[in-house]
Amino acid sequence: MYPRLVLYLDLVRWNRPAGWLLLLWPTLSALWIAANGFPGWHLLSVFTLGTILMRSAGCCFNDVADREFDRHVKRTQARPVTTGAVSVKEALLLGAVLALLAFALVLSTNAATIGWSFAALAIALIYPYAKRFFAMPQAVLGVAFSFGIPMAFSAVQATVPLLAWVLLLGNLFWVLAYDTEYAMVDRDDDLAIGMKTSAITLGQWDVPAVMLSYLVYLVVWDVALMPYAQGTWSYLAFTLAFGQVAWHYTLIRDRSRAGCFRAFRLNHWLGFTLFAGIAASYALK
Numbered sequence: 001m002y003p004r005l006v007l008y009l010d011l012v013r014w015n016r017p018a019g020w021l022l023l024l025w026p027t028l029s030a031l032w033i034a035a036n037g038f039p040g041w042h043l044l045s046v047f048t049l050g051t052i053l054m055r056s057a058g059c060c061f062n063d064v065a066d067r068e069f070d071r072h073v074k075r076t077q078a079r080p081v082t083t084g085a086v087s088v089k090e091a092l093l094l095g096a097v098l099a100l101l102a103f104a105l106v107l108s109t110n111a112a113t114i115g116w117s118f119a120a121l122a123i124a125l126i127y128p129y130a131k132r133f134f135a136m137p138q139a140v141l142g143v144a145f146s147f148g149i150p151m152a153f154s155a156v157q158a159t160v161p162l163l164a165w166v167l168l169l170g171n172l173f174w175v176l177a178y179d180t181e182y183a184m185v186d187r188d189d190d191l192a193i194g195m196k197t198s199a200i201t202l203g204q205w206d207v208p209a210v211m212l213s214y215l216v217y218l219v220v221w222d223v224a225l226m227p228y229a230q231g232t233w234s235y236l237a238f239t240l241a242f243g244q245v246a247w248h249y250t251l252i253r254d255r256s257r258a259g260c261f262r263a264f265r266l267n268h269w270l271g272f273t274l275f276a277g278i279a280a281s282y283a284l285k
Helices: 003-011 018-035 041-065 088-106 111-133 137-146 148-157 162-185 187-193 198-225 232-252 257-265 268-283
Strands: none
Touching: 003 041, 003 088, 018 041, 018 137, 018 148, 018 162, 018 268, 041 088, 041 111, 041 148, 088 111, 111 137, 111 148, 137 162, 137 198, 148 162, 162 187, 162 198, 162 232, 162 257, 187 198, 198 232, 232 257, 232 268
């Protein structure tokens, strides 16, 4: 494989799919709910490929914004932009190309979804800088990582109903939970460089806050979806999801770097569990 391509793949975290999977499952869940079942191959392809492309573009922009901070954090100091292996110009160009490819996919939907895509891009670009100014930048990330939900409804129904915003709010709490786990891994380094994160802001309340955020996420989605995704598979999915949350507590309760990072990396299974239950409940109606 060409050395430059290897660097670009590393830049977009191609070998670490957890990031785009965390985006994908709530988006696909919303797509199924909006379409009252399978949404068709066109929209499934648009949102799956678009999620991967935009997550990859976000990595490029984030690494450029954080390049001076990342060199002081153990987990990120070997990133291609931080080490200089990939230039700032290269990273921005790659990010722009990936974002344009995602936008080309959105153009195949409808005018309402195209309009919402600009809001999604703006939030994604704001997030890297939120860590400089906001005590809970994970809330900004929560909006960015949940915006596929209203876009999915828009693509299917050409409008964004109240249900979409309720699901976005619930999903925001899931992002708060798993990204606080992520921030707990880097807390010592972030304190040293003056970065603001939820793990630092919450202090000794970090673990209780993570668990409460998980519970709010699951309760909001469970209640909101009662009229839509019902049946054995849906109930089983939520039961398994609550079980996973309990398991995550055992991983993060001692606040070890390894445990918190493992909890973060495995979060996509929680999202997949709910999506699988929702899809199955529609398929077996």
